[in-house]
Amino acid sequence: MSDLYEVAVTINGKKYQRSVDPRLLLSDFLRHEINLTGTHVGCEHGVCGACTVLFDRQPVRSCLMFAVQANGHEIITVEGLGTQEKLHPLQEAFMEAHGLQCGFCTPGILMTLVPFLESNPEPDESEIRHAISGNLCRCTGYQNIVEAVKLASEKLRT
Amino acid sequence: MPKIIGERIKRNEDPRLLTGEALFVDDVSIPGMLHAAFLRSDYAHAYLRSIDTSAARERPGVVAVITAQDMGDEWQPGPPLVSPPPTVKGVVFHSRPQVPLVKDKVRHAGEAIALVVAESRYIAEDAVEDILVDLDPIDAVVDIEKALHPDAPLVHEDLESNLAAHLIQQRGDYAAARARADVVIKRKIVIDRGAAGAMENRGIVADWDAKSQHLTVWDTTQAPIPIRNGIATRLGLSESQVRVIAPFIGGGFGPKMMMHYPEEILIPWIAVKLGRPVKWIEDRHENFFATTQERTQVHEAEIALTKDGRVLGVSHNFLHDSGAYDPYGLTIPLNTQSHVMGAYDVPNYYSDLKVVFTNKTLTTPIRGAGRPQGIFVIERLLDIAAKELGIDPVEIRMRNFIHPDAFPYQREIIDQAFAPLILDSGNYKPVLEKAATMIGYDRFVKEEGPRLRAEGRHVGIGLVSFIETTGVGPYEGARITVEASGKIRVATGVGTQGQGHFTSFAQIVAEQLGVGVEDVHVSTGDTSEFHWGTGTFASRGAVVAGNAIHASALAVRYKILKLASKVLEAPEEELELEDGQVRVADIPNMSISLGELALLANPLRGAVEPGTEPGLEATAYFGPQYGAAAFGVHAMILEVDPETMMVEIKRYVVVEDCGTILNPMILEGQIHGGVAMGIGNAFYERLVFDENGQLLNASLADYLIPTASEVPRIEVGHEETRSPLNPLGTKGAGEAGTIPVPALFAQALENALPDLNLEILEMPLSPNRLFELVQEKERDK
Numbered sequence: 001m002s003d004l005y006e007v008a009v010t011i012n013g014k015k016y017q018r019s020v021d022p023r024l025l026l027s028d029f030l031r032h033e034i035n036l037t038g039t040h041v042g043c044e045h046g047v048c049g050a051c052t053v054l055f056d057r058q059p060v061r062s063c064l065m066f067a068v069q070a071n072g073h074e075i076i077t078v079e080g081l082g083t084q085e086k087l088h089p090l091q092e093a094f095m096e097a098h099g100l101q102c103g104f105c106t107p108g109i110l111m112t113l114v115p116f117l118e119s120n121p122e123p124d125e126s127e128i129r130h131a132i133s134g135n136l137c138r139c140t141g142y143q144n145i146v147e148a149v150k151l152a153s154e155k156l157r158t
Numbered sequence: 159m160p161k162i163i164g165e166r167i168k169r170n171e172d173p174r175l176l177t178g179e180a181l182f183v184d185d186v187s188i189p190g191m192l193h194a195a196f197l198r199s200d201y202a203h204a205y206l207r208s209i210d211t212s213a214a215r216e217r218p219g220v221v222a223v224i225t226a227q228d229m230g231d232e233w234q235p236g237p238p239l240v241s242p243p244p245t246v247k248g249v250v251f252h253s254r255p256q257v258p259l260v261k262d263k264v265r266h267a268g269e270a271i272a273l274v275v276a277e278s279r280y281i282a283e284d285a286v287e288d289i290l291v292d293l294d295p296i297d298a299v300v301d302i303e304k305a306l307h308p309d310a311p312l313v314h315e316d317l318e319s320n321l322a323a324h325l326i327q328q329r330g331d332y333a334a335a336r337a338r339a340d341v342v343i344k345r346k347i348v349i350d351r352g353a354a355g356a357m358e359n360r361g362i363v364a365d366w367d368a369k370s371q372h373l374t375v376w377d378t379t380q381a382p383i384p385i386r387n388g389i390a391t392r393l394g395l396s397e398s399q400v401r402v403i404a405p406f407i408g409g410g411f412g413p414k415m416m417m418h419y420p421e422e423i424l425i426p427w428i429a430v431k432l433g434r435p436v437k438w439i440e441d442r443h444e445n446f447f448a449t450t451q452e453r454t455q456v457h458e459a460e461i462a463l464t465k466d467g468r469v470l471g472v473s474h475n476f477l478h479d480s481g482a483y484d485p486y487g488l489t490i491p492l493n494t495q496s497h498v499m500g501a502y503d504v505p506n507y508y509s510d511l512k513v514v515f516t517n518k519t520l521t522t523p524i525r526g527a528g529r530p531q532g533i534f535v536i537e538r539l540l541d542i543a544a545k546e547l548g549i550d551p552v553e554i555r556m557r558n559f560i561h562p563d564a565f566p567y568q569r570e571i572i573d574q575a576f577a578p579l580i581l582d583s584g585n586y587k588p589v590l591e592k593a594a595t596m597i598g599y600d601r602f603v604k605e606e607g608p609r610l611r612a613e614g615r616h617v618g619i620g621l622v623s624f625i626e627t628t629g630v631g632p633y634e635g636a637r638i639t640v641e642a643s644g645k646i647r648v649a650t651g652v653g654t655q656g657q658g659h660f661t662s663f664a665q666i667v668a669e670q671l672g673v674g675v676e677d678v679h680v681s682t683g684d685t686s687e688f689h690w691g692t693g694t695f696a697s698r699g700a701v702v703a704g705n706a707i708h709a710s711a712l713a714v715r716y717k718i719l720k721l722a723s724k725v726l727e728a729p730e731e732e733l734e735l736e737d738g739q740v741r742v743a744d745i746p747n748m749s750i751s752l753g754e755l756a757l758l759a760n761p762l763r764g765a766v767e768p769g770t771e772p773g774l775e776a777t778a779y780f781g782p783q784y785g786a787a788a789f790g791v792h793a794m795i796l797e798v799d800p801e802t803m804m805v806e807i808k809r810y811v812v813v814e815d816c817g818t819i820l821n822p823m824i825l826e827g828q829i830h831g832g833v834a835m836g837i838g839n840a841f842y843e844r845l846v847f848d849e850n851g852q853l854l855n856a857s858l859a860d861y862l863i864p865t866a867s868e869v870p871r872i873e874v875g876h877e878e879t880r881s882p883l884n885p886l887g888t889k890g891a892g893e894a895g896t897i898p899v900p901a902l903f904a905q906a907l908e909n910a911l912p913d914l915n916l917e918i919l920e921m922p923l924s925p926n927r928l929f930e931l932v933q934e935k936e937r938d939k
Contacts (some may be wrong), residue, residue, distance in 0.1 A: 008371070009345050012660055021280065023280065024280075026398050028279075028632045030204055031184070032184075032187070035186035035187070036178070036595070037178065037182070037184070038177065038178015038179065039178070040184075040357075040408070041184070042357045042358065042359070042442065042858075043442040043857070043858045044441055044442060045442065045857055045858065045859065046767075047405050047857070047859050048357060048442075048858055049857035050357055053675075066617065077178065078177065078178040079177065079178050079179075080175075081177070082176075082177060083177060084173040084174060084179065085174060087176060087177070089179065091173075091176040093172070094172070094176055095169065095172040095176060096168060096355030097822070098168075098169070098823050098826075098827050100172065100175055100176065100653060100656075101409075101655025101656035101657070101827055101828075101831060102175075102181065102356075102357070102406070102407065102409045102655055103171075103172075103176070103180060103406065103408070104346075104356075104358045104359070104406075104408025104656075105173055105357045105408075106358045108178060110176070119908070128866075129866040129867055130866075130867070132866045133865045133866050133867045134865075135865075136355075136357060136858065136863050136865065137357065138354075138356055138357050138409050138411070138534040138831065138834075138835065138863065139357075139409055139656045139827070139831045139835035140827060140830055140831050140834075141827075141830030141832075141833055141872060141895075142829045142830075142834065142865075143830045143869070143871055143872055144827055144830065145866070146866070146871075156538050
């Protein structure tokens with residue numbers, strides 16, 4: 001058995017300290033150690049994008065990182081956006097535009113879009129499609145996701 | 159009564175899903191929970207000579223290692239899911255259901271050989287690597303056309319050949335029709351395999367409580383009730399001792415309907431044996447081998463027509479790939495037969511089906527389920543006939559549509575329900591006309607197409623029609639309860655995988671009981687809430703469960719009115735249900751809330767009339783006489799880049815007639831997603847097996863699911879021909895988006911490359927394959 005390593009990480013504004021196996025994936029750490037199960041795992045090889053979280057405000061695939069790499073960094077997961085009672089404007093837009101069906105890929109798509117809309121507050125359709133082209137969704141055909149992003153862009157600007 | 163059915167109502171389930179608070183199977187965590195991993199075969203076809211699990215057992219943290227030998231008498235194949243065979247004369251069916259763990263011979267790559275249970279998934283996977291297994295590989299059966307060759311290796315050596323089933327269906331006299339035809343067109347059509355590719359892989363958590371003698375299982379299944387019944391039977395428990403929960407499921411698309419996957423028996427079994435909770439979550443690599451696949455068929459198909467393009471008959475001999483086992487019976491190829499006559503009045507039909515075993519992953523229905531193959535065959539044959547006869551492709555379809563007066567229309571063959579196939583209702587021409595108008599068919603053919611081609615662009619248009627047999631029985635049920643809070647609880651047995659059941663079902667109830675959709679709480683897929691039913695498959699949720707919920711809502715409404723009439727001292731016909739209240743019409747201050755009525759219906763003291771049932775609650779069931787047939791037309795304009803053979807879809811139009819629409823927002827979402835999957839089936843997604851039965855592209859980096867860059871904007875139109883078979887008038891639509899896309903792609907590609915006289919007779923294509931087809935044609939020129 002390998003030695004355990006200390007990890008100190010801020011997740012959704014809250015500080016956590018854990019001793020972890022060095023090979024523990026960041027996705028497994030978030031889901032099973034911290035119990036933030038909103039981050040989903042679809043492929044474990046960095047293609048589907050379902051496990052996307054913000055790492056120092058940049059979107060990363062948490063299945064391609066080890067938990068120990070997060071030591072001293074800040075992570076935001078889908079649980080760090082809105083609550084059921086008060087959704088984030090992006091979440092609201094997804095609900096209004098029917099931008100989700102089974103909802104499995106949705107957290108990863110939301111976490112991809114948060115920094116995208118910050119850097120590009122008024123994207124056109126092709127920019128939106130490009131932004132989510134690294135996130136697979138099998139249910140929606142993407143059209144209502146695109147609509148949701150347009151709606152969110154309006155909401156976030158007003 | 160305010161109209162709620164048919165409205166675009168936002169989904170009740172979304173806040174939970176959007177905040178990451180919805181429970182998926184892998185989110186279940188129980189103290190003391192163990193984790194499972196499987197040793198799977200690297201070979202597709204091999205004898206299992208020996209297994210040495212000693213090193214794995216000794217690894218710290220490993221709790222159990224199980225092989226077929228270790229299971230003793232509890233090792234049993236099956237059970238089969240769909241009992242063979244249908245009552246057709248001369249049918250042959252060899253039932254060879256899947257096995258829990260390989261005992262003596264591996265029959266497909268990825269078949270499970272051993273189960274490891276450990277304190278963590280990481281340790282379990284390490285221990286899988288510790289197992290020494292001696293596999294002796296033999297030649298594999300891969301190509302279905304070679305499977306029946308006398309020299310082919312045998313997948314099941316107790317059979318004389320790899321023939322799994324043989325079935326002939328016919329209507330009229332095709333040979334006679336052929337003899338008097340002006341034109342007969344014959345082609346070979348080849349369709350290959352794809353994956354369902356749900357974003358959530360499969361998973362199971364089983365928790366046995368020895369003190370209460372109760373087993374709880376969370377399973378990514380589309381059919382929790384049959385899974386519960388099967389687990390109870392296998393483990394020798396009573397059904398009431400087993401609770402199966404299908405919580406939020408990250409996409410189903412068919413393969414989560416397979417019953418029972420070996421893991422669905424093994425994980426509960428080992429959890430009971432060990433007396434500890436056990437979790438198994440499939441990884442994506444396993445998903446490519448261990449989750450069922452679909453589509454492979456080879457057709458020798460023929461169509462006979464008059465010179466004015468009237469179809470006299472269709473005939474086809476076809477092979478269907480069952481994979482290594484056949485627990486799902488003949489559902490897929492029966493669906494193919496049900497769709498080879500398309501939306502057309504075909505008086506003569508002959509179909510010879512041979513199902514073969516191969517050394518590949520099992521096939522079971524995936525969104526479309528045999529229908530895309532059938533529609534591809536008929537639409538391709540019609541396109542080729544239209545070209546040969548000089549008739550416009552739209553016109554030849556119009557000439558052959560089943561006439562609206564001909565419904566209910568007898569197909570005179572049997573379908574997947576093993577019953578005569580009857581198309582209940584339809585009015586096809588207006589749907590086609592609407593699609594042609596939306597895409598601007600005439601303008602494109604006359605002006606836009608020629609103009610763009612003159613500019614040197616390779617632009618093409620396509621328009622195809624399809625039927626979808628939906629909403630098959632046997633039945634579903636629902637229980638509806640008005641609670642003292644005034645909120646409504648609905649429980650039904652079907653599972654849900656993103657179809658919006660928490661909302662569309664709530665709409666059905668809200669309309670009858672005069673409450674807000676957000677006040678109707680729907681529970682699906684939990685056997686402790688409702689334990690009669692079959693599952694979510696065959697586009698039947700809205701039809702079968704939807705109408706059960708409707709019937710149950712009517713029964714509750716009746717109880718509400720009866721009690722309110724007594725309390726308010728007003729005749730029932732003067733009462734209105736609105737805003738959670740029962741009111742006397744025109745006297746707004748004479749009212750009572752549903753919550754207060756619910757309390758009155760469940761008194762703590764006092765006498766009740768004999769025969770009274772407590773509460774405002776009712777359970778009702780619905781079983782359709784036969785399935786409801788939906789219809790639709792898809793049209794598209796695409797452009798081919800002659801350098802790269804990449805295709806850009808410029809316009810995509812869908813007009814769908816699935817009867818009464820419950821929620822157009824949800825319906826359109828289903829169509830968008832279906833089309834996206836169809837685009838994958840047509841141009842991107844192919845599971846590539848080598849001659850040894852090895853899957854060469856078992857990752858999402860190599861198996862290409864369409865992204866937002868490949869899927870175009872989809873314009874959706876609706877027609878509503880109500881089904882006469884159910885009170886809501888609904889027909890299913892879950893699979894409709896997928897079914898006609900390959901046929902449409904083929905037609906539009908041929909249209910875009912007119913000089914080549916291309917004939918596309920295979921699916922899926924890819925830019926590479928299209929390049930090869932074009933090269934072949936250019937060489938021939």
